[in-house]
Amino acid sequence: MVGKQPCAVLGAGTMGGGIAQFLAAAGCEVFLYDLGEELLSRGMESIRARLGRRVEKGKLTPEAQEEILARIRPVTDLRDLASACWVIEAVVERLDVKKELFAKVEERVDAEAVLATNTSSLSVTSVAANLRRPERLLGLHFFNPAPVMPLVEVVLGARTDLQVAETAAEWICSLGKDPVLVKDTPGFLVNRVARHFHSEAYRIVGEGLADKEQVDRILRGAGYKMGPFELQDLIGVDINYAASVSVYEGFFHDPRFRPHPDQRLLVESGDLGRKTGRGHYAYDG
């Protein structure tokens, strides 16, 4: 079942919009689902703006931009997803919300459709647990920005059919990504390693060894594309904190993964990074 079949993306935020853009640019018809028209308009505007920047740089023609946008159909009714062969969920990082959504989606899509969650750190096994057919749900963990980052972790839940995961990896590879099969362990592979990248940076600042700008600049100098604080602003401070909490809990409160209190403070302040205009740094416009 590999090719350019119709897809659905649930959630039109940072990741859902990015995944929809990637799929549409690869030639797939995409249903983009969110809770309301305004959320969808915002998501579509972000996609248009990202593609517009590619047009300005001469990397995309205006005609290609319109073709990509025309392949994305914003919807607010799950019944519109009936013809989707692949469903990728990218809604808030909450187990209850994801489970409830998949339970509804399962009733509305074809029995052969594959269901995937883009969770950063929740157990894929738990997301699938109450489904009638949990063997067709897996993790497809894209990285931010989804249209650009090649890696996709293909996560095998305890009940995921290996054949489904291998087909999904083949599919995502045929669309130009670089899939890697991983087990369903807290944070999978990348986010588990990344916990220390973020939490040590908080500790360094907390101990007064350097400020945030210095930490980011030094790590960029060491060859990282971004330092931890600017990366958190891109990811979303709340999303990154949710990943920290979920990995900590997933490892039964192993102190190696304990989040830093300043992480929570920033989330509580509502300064969530680029998406709110302010996080570790302030952003204009």
Ligand SMILES: NC(=O)c1ccc[n+]([C@@H]2O[C@H](COP(=O)([O-])OP(=O)(O)OC[C@H]3O[C@@H](n4cnc5c(N)ncnc54)[C@H](O)[C@@H]3O)[C@@H](O)[C@H]2O)c1
């Ligand atoms: N931000 C990142 O860098 C990143 C990277 C990889 C994976 N993820 C994961 O992707 C998922 C989404 O993260 P995000 O950063 O895009 O979040 P976001 O806050 O930018 O967007 C979430 C979207 O989901 C929508 N939503 C919430 N509940 C919904 C529901 N019941 N039905 C439909 N839509 C609903 C919201 O309206 C919003 O548009 C999370 O599971 C996150 O852990 C995030």
